Each structure stands twice: as C-alpha cells, then as structure tokens.
Amino acid sequence: MKFNIALLAGDGIGPEVIHEAVKVSDAIAKKFNHEITWTPALTGACAIDAVGVPYPDETHEICMAADAVLFGAIGHPKYDNDPSAPVRPEQGLLLMRKKLGLFANVRPTFTFPSLIDNSPLKRERIEGTDLVFLRELTGGIYFGEKGRKDDGETAFDTCTYTRPEVQRLAKKGFELAMTRTKKLCCVDKANVMETSRLWRETVQAMEKDYPEVTVSYEFVDAVAMRLVQWPNSYDVLITENLFGDILTDEASVISGSMGLMPSASVGEHTSLYEPIHGSYPQATGLNIANPLATVLSAAMMFEDAFGLKEEAEAIRTVVNKSLEQGIVTEDLASKDSKAYKTSEVGDWLVANL
Amino acid sequence: MKFNIALLAGDGIGPEVIHEAVKVSDAIAKKFNHEITWTPALTGACAIDAVGVPYPDETHEICMAADAVLFGAIGHPKYDNDPSAPVRPEQGLLLMRKKLGLFANVRPTFTFPSLIDNSPLKRERIEGTDLVFLRELTGGIYFGEKGRKDDGETAFDTCTYTRPEVQRLAKKGFELAMTRTKKLCCVDKANVMETSRLWRETVQAMEKDYPEVTVSYEFVDAVAMRLVQWPNSYDVLITENLFGDILTDEASVISGSMGLMPSASVGEHTSLYEPIHGSYPQATGLNIANPLATVLSAAMMFEDAFGLKEEAEAIRTVVNKSLEQGIVTEDLASKDSKAYKTSEVGDWLVANL
C-alpha cells in the first residue's frame, strides 16, 4: 500500500522523537512492502517564528491531503508566561483540531509489566489497568463564546454542546466498547451542568442500539477519585472536552509510563497521532528524549488509520523487547544501567524489527 | 464563651456522625467552660421528604442566626438516578452555599502517620503531604446562566467570574499562605478560558501586597497530574468552583484517609463545617460509619470560627490517640483487630479528652 503522511514535528523535542518514529515506520514499510511519503509541515512555536501564525494554511492543506498526520509536540517557554499573549502555540493546536474536525481524542492508559514499579501508585492498585478515554475535542468550553463585560471586570466562557456532537463521540465510545470488555462509562457533571444533562440523556437514548454494552454514568469528581483508587475498574470512558483534558492527564501518570503513552485524534477529514507528552524544551537537542510514545503513536496509526494490525503489532513487540532488555533513554534507565540516546533507541528498534 | 450552632445532620449516615461530633464538642465545651446551644434544622433528602424543598427557609434562618453551622452529609439513592429531576438534595447544597454566601471552601489534605499505608500511593510519594485547597464556591459554571436552545437539541452552561469574586477568594489564599510556608499555587486554564485569564491577572496584581508569598500559576490538567505524582510539593492552592470540585476530590483520596478529612466553607454571613465524605446510604443506621471526619470538622470550627486553638488541638490530639490505639471503625480496622462502632469511637474520644 501507499501512504501519504503529514509530518508535524513541532517544537522542543518534537523533531527528535518524530525522527525516530519515521525511522521505525520506514523500516516497517520496507518489511511489509508499503510505500510512505512523508510531507513535513510547520506548526507551533516554530511556525510562529517562521510565518507568524501557529497553524499556517499551508500546513492545513498538507494535513487535509494526507492519509494521516504524525505529530510531535508543541510549545516553547518564550510563549509560556503570558496566556493572554495575542499569538500562542496552543492556539495552533486548537485551530488544527477544529479545522481538521478531530472530534475524538483517543487516550489509552495501560501498563508495561517491566515498568509497573515506576508508578506513583502501589503495584496492586495499578496492575491490569487498561483503559481508554474518548475525549470530545472540538466542542465545549474550548470553543464556546467567551469574553469580557463591565470594562473587563467580568469574564465569561460558554460551554455548548449539540446532540449530534454528543452522538458522534458516544458512537465511537460504544463501538470501541464492543471491541473490548463492553463496559462504557459516561463521565459528566449532570447534577450541575445542563450540557452534562444533554450528554447523559443522549447516551442513555443510544443504549438500546448497543444492548451488549453496560453503561455507567459517573460524576467527574467521583471519576477523579476512582482513577487513583481503582484505575483497573475502568475500560472505555467517554467525556466532554474540559473534563477529558483533566482526567486524561490524571490517568496518564498513574501507569508510571507517561513517557510511553500514545494517542490519536480522529475525525471527519483525517486522523492524527501523537505522543501525549509535551515539548520538554529543556531537553531540546540533547538526544535524550524518550521516542517510544511517538513510536507507539505510529503503531496506532498503522492499525487505526491504515487497518494494518500486523504492522502495528510488530512495532509494539519490538518496543516491549527494548523495554525488557533495558534499551531505554535516561528517564527509564535504572541507577546502575546504561541510558541510551534517543537515536540509539531508534536504531535498536529498527535493527530488531 | 457561648455559642449557638446550627446542626444540619442531613441524610444517610449524617445523623450518626453528627451525633458523635456533638458529644465530643459538648465534652470540650464542658472541659473549657463554654456553653453550646445546638439548633437542629433540616436539609437534603430528609427536608424534601418533610417539607418538599431541600433547603427550607426555616433552615436558612437558623443558619443565619447561628455562630457556625455543623453539617453532616446529604443525598439519598432515591434521588440519585435522575439528575434532571425537578427537586434534588444537591440543589439544597448549592442554594445553601449561595444564600449563606459561603464563597470559600477550605479543603485540607494531610496524612496520618498511622494510616499512611492505606494510601493508594506509595509511602515515599505521600509522606509529608500537607496541602490546602481553597475552592471558590458560589460562582463559576455552577451558578451561571444555563439552558437549552433549538428545541432542546443544544445545551449551554456559562462560567462567569467578576474581579471582586476572584479577589476575595485570593485574599483568603494569600492570608492562609502567610500562616504556612508562604507558597501559593493558582490553578487555572488560562491557555483556554477567559475567566481563567481574569483569575490569573487578578492574582498577579495582588502579589505586590504579599511580597513574602511565592505564587505559581499552573494549568488544571498539570495539577491533576502532579497531585498524584508529588502531592507534597504543594501547599496552598486556590482555584475556581468546578476545577476545585474535581481536584479536591482527587486530592482527598491520595492520603488514604478520605474518611477522616474535614472541611470548612467560609463566607459573608457565617461558616459551615462538614466532613468531605458523602451520605453513604448503604451504611445508614448500622452504627458503623467513621465519625472522625465530622469530629475533626468540629475541631476546625472551634479553631477558625471561634478562635479557640487549644480546644481544637485537644480534639485533634484525642483523635490521633484513638487512631494510634486502634479505636477505629471497620473502614480502618486491620484484619485481625476489633472494629468499633460509630458510637463506641465517640464514647472513647469523650472519655479520653
């Protein structure tokens, strides 16, 4: 098969981890007889520096024309201190999500047996954890009307959802639950928010179409607790944009493998794959960043965007092997073992595919 | 001194734990020569059952006339399954907060040396944790305009804050920080929300009035992570209503002593003290609920509402003693030790004051 992949390396360590994911993807393509064309494009702080906006039209066109987007990370400290600055890298992220219609952010949290002791949680709490959040990504308070009144003394943000927005996200949730243990949790704040009540009634109405799926409804504050107490009691969780922002980040640290977690954003026009970690500016250019989350995001891309399960499994297998054999960057190296460089980990993966 | 305390036992285990807190408070009053008048009033499901509304006017008048309010818990399963039901116990809670002007919810999270191994987190992560959230409680998306449009197909909620609302909460935060390690963290989502930008700029402008306090600004998603990773890196945190709802509950489980955490809500007219746990309907009437969070809430009341530090310390000391000696309810009893009844724990506390 032939694929055209938009390559958005972004800022900080983005280019370094993307470089390794490209190496591994190319090796997989060679092995399985596919042909990948990578089309690089600018986004984030590097795009602001180059052309003044964080998500240039040209980048958008490249993404729209691609079969999938592989994304690194964005953000640079020089834009960090003033969230009210007129142009910021994160705006590029939000614009990209909206313009590409990436309405569902898929965020798995699972454990690697060899890394389980890195978790801040006790082993018996985290063992067996394998959950997926589907976070709505193009609606809610992120994109509702916002502004000031009374000469700037009053601020407001509006959270809005329509029934079809909830339906398309929930549909993905039900479908995903059907491929797993058929347990779906709808996270809301229906005791306070009207948008949550719309979420809940919409999901409730869809239950009859998926009679095998057991649906539970939990308040966001209760989920924030149970994620720390019994993370392995969850399977698929669906939620709105802001709750998803908070809970997926909370979930990401419980496994102790945050540096390894991949993610996908899927939608109307294309889909995008990215590590959940940030641009880690302090490590830029040092060749020390852990590339595995980006490599595993490429695996998700092979499986979900191209339907190539075997290719994805081959990547996951070699990643597991590298972890077991301690071919890891300094964030995962134990005190008395060698820390490999970003590029050395990539080389090892390619050689052992 | 003489105090008039409104006693809102509420639903479920509320009356049982309140009963023990009253016993302990009366014993303290006797010991230190104070006189307490308790005025019971209805709120929650029991108020709906009795008079049709969850926060009756009569209850409000009793609270307004009191020097402080001691509160148990509200909520009953018969009102749980339908968040869109016209009358619900939580509405009583929100109405009470609003009408009493309880704009700041004070939520400490700390560890008890003897209970540290109950935490889902590893000992080295949680040791030394002693943080306090100040959650704004009468503004934000809880009380903004909300509703439906397009024949019910679109729902919206509005989050609104005014500068004075932020200032009065932040002032409490700075003042509290001054009595502790002088570290204040303002939690917001200023990269997305306009209300968060108002929060941030308002707090920034107040920094000059508290030159000794070191203020940090963190995004809510980052705090949701760091609370699990390094809870002991925080001291005082201030945040808006919805973020506070999620984060204080998350924080409550990290210590492993959720059943023991007290809280206060302070405001314009009076202040209210309550355990953070819920009404635990399954345990109602069984005399097994842990009364310590309510007893410790009474200690907060003595200290913060009445300025009686010694009395508060006496309560905390006897609670610690009961924990060390294993005079605990079944939630804290170890496998091979006796579980005491709710009332037995209260009796022991009174006898050992």
Ligand SMILES: CC(C)[C@H](C(=O)O)[C@@H](O)C(=O)O
């Ligand atoms: C950078 C920020 C706007 C973004 C968000 O809140 O969605 C980030 O936290 C994320 O989760 O991807």
Ligand SMILES: CC(C)[C@H](C(=O)O)[C@@H](O)C(=O)O
């Ligand atoms: C019951 C509910 C409305 C309430 C809230 O969200 O404030 C509760 O979760 C709390 O934190 O006291």
